Amino acid sequence: MMMIAANLRLPITFIPPLLTHIEKTFALPSAMAGLLTSIPLITFAIFSPIIVRLAQHWGNELTVFLLFFLLIVGSYLRIIPAVPALFVGTFLIGIGIDSGNVLVPALIKDHMADNLQLGTSLYTLSMLLIGAIGTALAGLLISHISLGATMAMLSVPSILALLTWLPNLKFKRQSALATPKAQVPHYQSVWHQSLGWLITLFFGLQALVYYAMITWIPSILVTHNVSTLNASNLLTLLQLSGLPLSFAVPYLFNKKHGVTILLGVMTLGYVVAPLAFILPIHSLALLTTLCVIAGIGAGIAFNLAVLFFTEKTTNPFQTAAVSGMAQSAGYLLAAVGPILFGYLQQFTHSWTPVIWLLALFAVGLTLTGFVIQRRGMIVD
Numbered sequence: 001m002m003m004i005a006a007n008l009r010l011p012i013t014f015i016p017p018l019l020t021h022i023e024k025t026f027a028l029p030s031a032m033a034g035l036l037t038s039i040p041l042i043t044f045a046i047f048s049p050i051i052v053r054l055a056q057h058w059g060n061e062l063t064v065f066l067l068f069f070l071l072i073v074g075s076y077l078r079i080i081p082a083v084p085a086l087f088v089g090t091f092l093i094g095i096g097i098d099s100g101n102v103l104v105p106a107l108i109k110d111h112m113a114d115n116l117q118l119g120t121s122l123y124t125l126s127m128l129l130i131g132a133i134g135t136a137l138a139g140l141l142i143s144h145i146s147l148g149a150t151m152a153m154l155s156v157p158s159i160l161a162l163l164t165w166l167p168n169l170k171f172k173r174q175s176a177l178a179t180p181k182a183q184v185p186h187y188q189s190v191w192h193q194s195l196g197w198l199i200t201l202f203f204g205l206q207a208l209v210y211y212a213m214i215t216w217i218p219s220i221l222v223t224h225n226v227s228t229l230n231a232s233n234l235l236t237l238l239q240l241s242g243l244p245l246s247f248a249v250p251y252l253f254n255k256k257h258g259v260t261i262l263l264g265v266m267t268l269g270y271v272v273a274p275l276a277f278i279l280p281i282h283s284l285a286l287l288t289t290l291c292v293i294a295g296i297g298a299g300i301a302f303n304l305a306v307l308f309f310t311e312k313t314t315n316p317f318q319t320a321a322v323s324g325m326a327q328s329a330g331y332l333l334a335a336v337g338p339i340l341f342g343y344l345q346q347f348t349h350s351w352t353p354v355i356w357l358l359a360l361f362a363v364g365l366t367l368t369g370f371v372i373q374r375r376g377m378i379v380d
Helices: 002-006 016-026 035-058 060-077 083-111 113-141 147-154 156-170 173-178 194-222 228-240 245-253 258-276 284-311 316-348 352-374
Strands: none
Touching (some): 002 083, 113 284, 194 352, 228 284, 258 284, 284 352, 316 352
């Protein structure tokens, strides 16, 4: 599970430090660079409900294995120095990532029912840690080897993940194929429940803010006279700052006022810290502090989103359903971010309106979290 989770952000997070080299190698206009982040998000939106259906017939374990193979194919396809290969490869990567996004929370609910908080912590820790390391390694490797070699080396963990997943194929494979309907309990569709839509909105807003930040924060930092290398390092630090939250958020989730405290800190990281980038700050120490605070906000937002999947549902099938719903409609919303903000900056020639819009979405995220906190469970 941790090996699969380690590859659910890595193929996306190592792209921002390579964007200038990708634009040069593939002769891409800058406005299209945001598509490399948005394509996987659009893929998540399209395929999440389909993956839930496939899992009901094939079983979660086999579905993850088969679709994760597409991630490996896509990773090495986009090494080919041709624009169609780059975008088709990114599309296939999106399908592979989505299988883990949707089904790993359900697998945690199924295999670690008595240790949901530990399972969620290990899942998010692996995803955030390897994603951050990938960002750092991309900036380091590209200064010594070619673009193709850099992407090839950073795609090796996906092969290792698929190999470690092989023993899991014995779980429920035959029973899922033989009697799929007997495996799935009857429950009220999450698509018909307001809480399902609120969780979807929360997930979508946190993803929109996060992916917009990791795509454009390096460019924003450059306007503060930060070197390209330091901007890449600060982006890595932003991602690493969220790691402790993989354990803190599950621990505080069921404590009295725990979610309220978490949402308050998240607001500090996702609203206040980004707005500070509007100010003419040139102190590297202060910019570093802002990135750390933003990273803490990101860590809280993502961990809360995953916990809403597992803590607001009563069985793994329902968890997969709400996860699929949230990652379908939610990522459709999130996909707008990198492209919208890129074009807004190009139109206004300033990052200020982009940052204000980002903060506005973050305020909506906080309000949605408070509403979900006050609601009960998704209805069976």
